[in-house]
Amino acid sequence: MADLEEVLPALAAEMAERTDRGDVANYIPQLGKIDPQRFGIAVALTDGRVVAAGDADETFSIQSISKMFTLTLALGKVGDALWRRVGREPSGNPFNSIVQLENEQGIPRNPFINAGAIVVTDVLLAGHQPREAIGEILRFAQFLADDDTIIVDREVAASEQATGFRNVALANYMKAFGNLQHAPELALGVYYHHCAIAMSCRQLAMSGRFLAHGGRNPATGHSVVSAERARRILALMLTCGHYDGSGDFAFRVGIPAKSGVGGGILGIVPGVASIAVWSPGLNENGNSRLGSIALEKLARAMNWSVFAP
Numbered sequence: 001m002a003d004l005e006e007v008l009p010a011l012a013a014e015m016a017e018r019t020d021r022g023d024v025a026n027y028i029p030q031l032g033k034i035d036p037q038r039f040g041i042a043v044a045l046t047d048g049r050v051v052a053a054g055d056a057d058e059t060f061s062i063q064s065i066s067k068m069f070t071l072t073l074a075l076g077k078v079g080d081a082l083w084r085r086v087g088r089e090p091s092g093n094p095f096n097s098i099v100q101l102e103n104e105q106g107i108p109r110n111p112f113i114n115a116g117a118i119v120v121t122d123v124l125l126a127g128h129q130p131r132e133a134i135g136e137i138l139r140f141a142q143f144l145a146d147d148d149t150i151i152v153d154r155e156v157a158a159s160e161q162a163t164g165f166r167n168v169a170l171a172n173y174m175k176a177f178g179n180l181q182h183a184p185e186l187a188l189g190v191y192y193h194h195c196a197i198a199m200s201c202r203q204l205a206m207s208g209r210f211l212a213h214g215g216r217n218p219a220t221g222h223s224v225v226s227a228e229r230a231r232r233i234l235a236l237m238l239t240c241g242h243y244d245g246s247g248d249f250a251f252r253v254g255i256p257a258k259s260g261v262g263g264g265i266l267g268i269v270p271g272v273a274s275i276a277v278w279s280p281g282l283n284e285n286g287n288s289r290l291g292s293i294a295l296e297k298l299a300r301a302m303n304w305s306v307f308a309p
């Protein structure tokens with residue numbers, strides 16, 4: 001097997017040279033200001049080592065990668081009852097699409113598209129003020145990464161709140177079907193803030209270790225979720241983590257992963273590693289263009305795949 005200490009810097013150098021970097025997500029004005037030249041990657045191995053290269057310590061907006069945190073928390077809160085309100089099928093549609101909601105009575109296809117994540121957020125709001133729910137999600141990210149310096153970038157949250165008309169439509173539509181318990185603006189407020197959590201590749205890779213290690217933190221041995229739940233979260237990441245690009249990502253990279261429009265991707269090699277990569281330019285499905293390419297190259301170099309021993 002190739003040596004990660006050599007592979008990652010070489011990959012970062014190769015990615016720095018590329019000019020086909022995609023486009024930053026300027027539908028959220030604050031994200032439109034990010035320098036597309038940035039590239040970072042970090043790998044947290046289950047043996048405790050962390051190897052990083054490029055801008056791995058620079059924080060970025062994790063956006064939809066936070067939907068892994070919220071899904072994990074919501075399953076902890078309501079268990080399988082969650083599946084009465086959210087499906088677990090790939091949507092084959094863009095992350096912010098409304099088209100399936102009418103035919104499917106306001107039940108979003110999966111917890112990783114925007115509609116599904118807004119329902120998951122509504123679950124986390126139950127019994128809490130929005131501020132408390134945001135705090136709970138942030139503390140969970142800090143706990144998983146073992147780093148309490150992680151914060152919510154309030155400017156990004158405000159920027160999305162000011163322009164999130166599609167999300168307002170999704171939330172109102174689901175409310176009309178009776179699939180939101182709280183006022184749409186409350187669920188959306190929490191949703192925008194958890195999407196606006198800022199983390200570095202190193203912090204994000206650390207936060208995914210429990211998924212690479214059967215639901216346990218490999219450093220402490222403490223259980224975060226059961227092994228079965230970890231497997232199921234990974235199954236959803238593989239099938240739905242890249243929206244209408246999920247099939248192509250599985251084909252090219254072959255590991256479960258969750259992307260965000262901030263240009264980050266969290267990928268998991270079960271038993272081996274939690275990987276975070278960041279390059280702000282996106283492809284046509286809203287997934288990091290160079291991030292996907294870097295993960296494809298890394299998986300090939302290390303022979304990492306869930307489809308091979």
Ligand code: GLN
Binds near residue numbers: 096192
């Ligand atoms: N906050 C973003 C949105 O709602 C998240 C989308 C994403 O990362 N794919 O549009």
